[in-house]
Amino acid sequence: MLNAPKNTALYRRMQDEGRLLDDFRGFWHLTTNIVPKGMSLHELYAGHKSLFARLYEPEHFERRMVTWLRNVRYMTSLYSTKKKTLHRLFLILRVMRHSFSEFRQT
Numbered sequence: 001m002l003n004a005p006k007n008t009a010l011y012r013r014m015q016d017e018g019r020l021l022d023d024f025r026g027f028w029h030l031t032t033n034i035v036p037k038g039m040s041l042h043e044l045y046a047g048h049k050s051l052f053a054r055l056y057e058p059e060h061f062e063r064r065m066v067t068w069l070r071n072v073r074y075m076t077s078l079y080s081t082k083k084k085t086l087h088r089l090f091l092i093l094r095v096m097r098h099s100f101s102e103f104r105q106t
Contacts, residue, residue, distance in 0.1 A: 001032040001048060062099070 004011040004020065014020045014034050024033035036044050054060065 001030065001044075003033050 004014045011020070019035040019037075021033045021035060024031070032041075032044070035041065039047075
């Protein structure tokens, strides 16, 4: 959600247009202090919630992740200096187990 922090150009513009919520006490990542144009706040929040639900549906998220991984064609020294530990192996196995269990449920 876009927010207008105090003492910014956006805040001043929204204030000049009368589009700031005076009693805003919400979470910055879930709500806004800006009154939208062309829809109600309820419509904005419902659309935001619907968008995130679709983006993070397991099959959609997995498809984006697999596509991204297929297109990664670089390695930097950052990766080569990481220690290969049992803890990291355990984390990788947990991710794989989770992925396979999701796959078997569909």
